[in-house]
Amino acid sequence: MRSLLFVLATIGLFTTCTEKENQSLAVQLKNASTPPQVYTIKQNTATTITTKGGIKLYLPPNLFVLENGEKPEEPFQLEIKDVFKKSEMILNTLSTVSDGHLLETFGMMYIQATANGKNLKIKKGEAITISIPNTIGKHDGELFYGAQVGQTINWNYAGTTRDTIRFEETKVPLSNGKEKINRTTYRYKNGYKEFISDTILLVKRNFIPEGDSSYDTSSYSIESYEFNITQLGWINCDRFAEISEKIDCTIIIEEYSQPLGYLVFKNINSVMPVLFNKNGKATLQGLPKAYTAQLIILDKIKGKHRWANQIIKIGELSAYSVKTQPDTFENILKEIRNVDK
Secondary structure, eight states: OHHHHHHHHHHHHHHHHHHHHTOOHHHHHHHHSOOOEEEEEOTTSOEEEEOTTSOEEEEOSSOEEETTSOOOOSOEEEEEEEEOSHHHHHHTTOOOEETTEEEEEEEEEEEEEEETTEEEEEOTTOOEEEEEEOTTOOSOOEEEEEEEETTEEEEEEOSSOOSEEEEEEEEEEOTTSEEEEEEEEEEEETTEEEEEEEEEEEEETTOOOTTOOOBOOTTOOOOEEEEEEOSOEEEEEEEEOOOSSEEEEEEEESSOSSOEEEEEESSSSOEEEEOOOTTSEEEEEEEETTOEEEEEEEEEETTEEEEEEEEEETTSOSEEEEOOEEOOHHHHHHHHHGGGO
16 A cells, blocks of 8 residues: 555656646746736726836726626736737737738737636626827837737737728929829728829829828827727737838748747837748748848757747848757746847
């Protein structure tokens, strides 16, 4: 009997060590990320919250219900995680892609509400008002909701610019009392801006063509973007990256187990996932030509951490062959955090 207990105890100890050793790489990265902020609030009271990253939330009273529609017991807990840095995107296995189109993020946020351990949802007809600071100093920020797709999250467009035509113009005064207008026409499909044509117009100065819906966003500054959100989970304020020329690229990894890959762009707040197939090959489409990016591949083979880190200029090569090198998890974390420098 003692021998059996000893064997069972040994098996239990071995199993615990093995589970820890083989813990998912994604889980390890998430555990190393900045922990969420937790708030305890009352159901019948309006609440205003400002996160550490500067996101403001206004929660009206009687906002939440249980998933079955019933009223929750008070108080309830609100868990919030805001993500602005590229390193935090990697640690949370996030990226900035919507249906294959590269996004540039102003900031992301995860929201979860619970009462006595039970998940809550926003009551139908209600919403949380959020204000996300304009951290990148650009225009066209819109709302996206995150949906888990395999190893990463796809950002589903939830903005207001759907299936419309817009004009962007620059006006050049001429000496003869006229103006030259350089007009670019775009079509928006589900929020994604597609180029249609360039046109040059000559008009009398201060003349505005009838029905002209052009606008000039260069003369004002947006401090924050405000949205009413009707669902919990991952929320993102993004703009579609403006890419004049797109190309494709192939990444091949030589030895692998559970690789996680990221293409971290240097000059825009964007991270693209590198998703490998069973043969260790990843095909990246719609990349911005001539942009500089940092290719990071993380893996764990037989319980040992490995990684690769390479600076590439998009378009110089059509394919890259990469081999990960062993390193400690601590050193890898240190280098991941360096992508923000």
